[in-house]
Amino acid sequence: MQNRPPLSGSSRDRLRSVVASLADWRPERDSPLPIYVQIAGYFRAKIASGDWPEGMKLPPQRELAHQLGVNRSTVVAALGQLAALGLIEGRQGGGTRVAGKERTQEPAGSWNDYVEEGIHYPNLPTVQAINRLEFRPELLRLGTGEPAPELLPGEQMRSILADLTREVLPLAYEEPLGSLRLRRAVSKELGRTGIQAGPSSILILSGALQGIQLISLGLLPKGAAVLLEKPSYLYSIHSFQSAGVKLHGLPMDERGLVTEGLEARAARTKAALLYTIPSFHNPTGILMDAERRRELMEKTAALGLPVLEDGAYQDLWLDTPPPLPLKALDRNGQVLHLGTLSKSASPGLRIGWVAGPEQVIRRLADIKMQTDYGASSLSQLAAAKWLEDGCHERHTDALRLTLRQRRDLMLELLERHFAGLAEWSKPSGGFYVWLRLSKPLPLPKLFRTALAEGLLLNTGDLYDRSDARHLRLSYAYASPSGLEQGIAKLAELVRRMGRLS
Template sequence: MNETKHVHIVTFIKDKIKKGEWTIGSRLPSQRQLALLFEVNRSTIVTALEELTAEGLIQGKTGVATVVINNTWTLLEGNVPSTWNKNIKLGGHQASSVLVQEINEAESDPRLIQLSKGELAPDLFPLQQMKEVLHRVSDQLTSFGYEEPKGNRQLREAVSVHLKKRGINASPSSILIVSGALQALHLISVGLLQQGSTVYVEKPSYVYSLAVFQSAGVQLKGLPIDREGLSLEALQKVPFRPGHSVLYTNPTYHNPTSSLMSLSRRKTLRAVCEEKQLPMIEDDVYRDLWLDEPPPPALKARDTTGSMLYLGSFSKSLSAGLRIGWVVGPDAVIDRLADLKMQSDYGSSSLSQYAATEWLTSGLYEEHLTTIREALIYRRTLFVQALETYLAPYATWTVPTGGFFIWIQLHQAIDARSLFSQAKEAGLLLNPGSIYAEPSGSYIRLSYAYASHSELQEGIRRLALIIKTAIEK
């Protein structure tokens, strides 16, 4: 054991406790996480933890997390100080599942092959163009104060033109600029939905990996999907309660399955929702990422009753860090959501809104999309080749026509937590189907958008070995 490293670990943990960053009741990182953090073997970590346990600062049991039980002041005074720890579970907003939290944390680990990330690879980010755009918009800065409640006027006008090219007629007054589609869902859930109401959603669906609806006291009910999207037969059988039911759908390159709703089904879905007076949220953040041919028009493009809210974003197609998205809906609804947004953050970043306006009005965004499509088509080809080479004996899949993801169906179910852990041990990060409410253990969502070309192939090779070993046990 390296004595210097052992002392360093003890000092680090004591310092965290002393500063109040790890308060009484806080869970320490796992031994594996600490070993990775300090680049030592587990025996060094165990020795350090044993010393801290002997000093009465921490306590751990086999199979149970190690927690802080004292700090230096409580050891001296025998008093238990008041901390925020007891309030962690008292807030109204539910926490993400443990597995989702672990995935979110691991997505920043450069040592892992990232087959989970739903964003463009760093080499696909238009860095030089973004620098030029930011330089140009810096000349437009005046007082650099708060924007209008609905967002920068010029950006809303640019989004209006952008949407019109895609068949959606939306006046600037009916557009709210948000910090991505997730913020839009949060505003809708707390501002427009009654507690106890029901959101019907595709199952599986990305929203199951979030707690945004459930935290607002709204329940999710899943409806099955196929390669053309939401099952209309299942939708017809649902006993909707007018005023208490909403449909959330992601019809274009659905996350996680990448399914694309056909034109005929879109027409029928609109008719069913109008007949049942069922309001709809259309999440269309992947629309611009078509690869083979443009998708059918958005559901919102044929909305004549104002019953649909439409979500769009630059997070997938341009930059996740720009944090610019939009909601389209009736003016009165947008006014309500804008008021809530002002109460939340007083508006999205002005600089990001100026930059987004420049991307749209200069033509750079459409040029960028052409480049991105070519890159994603090549990546998809590499990825499918790797799947056919390594994974074909163990799984099936459908080649997506757009978006980032391939939905893998295993021939034999494997425990989701076990598969995730084994993959992570092998230096690979993936998303088990369980986080999208697919509990069978037979599905995995993989992304070909982020990892490097060589990592895409190596990642599938490693995954195939893990699955083969699990099946043969």
């Protein structure tokens, strides 16, 4: 093994100066800006000012994490941003060093000057990588939150589109709430789940995620607090945080979000709303039972706390239908309910909806008109006919059968390869198995190691920054043979890293 050269006196002094400067600064826990973004910003300022000159070595990641009082994964995310800007670089056997000033080859006034300046936070580096890598066909996607192409209704949708060519096509804008024909079809579809919402109480969205963005921009004051399950899908995106809204996680058990202590937490945070995925939660797959749903509605009603219910997965039950949605229990206009066709029929249609009190829906429609002037008229027409003709019900029945088979295969594979390495529960719907590793591992390293082996993972730290034990495994995308190959390979990687840690 090659010996590393000792640090020179000046190098030691510079390293000490880094440690000293970090002793006087900490990221703000209450800031709506993610902690890794705060750290990256602080480091950028130090490099730009010349306090940390080119060639200066940074302390190891573990030491940085200790000095800043954060998890190592947070430091990794911050350093990833700096590396992407060309401000730091890793050198073989030499750690991480300042590479120089920020890359500014463009003339003054270039658009590139604004890349990091917008109000919407960038995705986590791992999420950005996943979004790019999902389009590489050679990778086995073990965490993807969408159905595989062969599970989508290609033939049925082709027939729908062929039928539409014999109708008058809507080439103009739709009204602010969206196509009346589609809202009537959605209203009928919601009625099948117990939700009573007329067309005037429904806004058509360009995907359900847009509903979260509209609510954060149009209904919540800056600095507002949102309660939600932790872990949660919302921690992997920045829709609320970019609007200056703070997220406060609540614990879960096998029955869903824990309501005990909700009153105290809502009072302490001055919560503006509660966001929940009661049916087949993302990423845990947990189904909130009927009694817990009633408790949650009673407590939030007593608190006057509005609820945002994400029903993206509620149609994808695999054993028995889930309990009534929270919106079906709502008698006070307390719940906004999000729905989508993306998880079952077609992510590419970009059709979702939000149902709630008419005044709130009109407010959200006004914000939507200011952002995109309405979802695609052609997509809305296709979605309306899809629902009207009963295609959705027939397709979801067939999809459930396939997903049930793939879920059972994944559980069998986990028993075969992960016994003693991890724990898991049998999901009763949705896409995900929430795998809990028997011992903590550096999840960013596991992500990179798996990628080098041709596996694309969704690690638990995307949904809870402090997580070092979980993986979100999806049985909805990889083929049965891909699952067999991927789960076996993943188990070997976990076993190997466990021996090294």
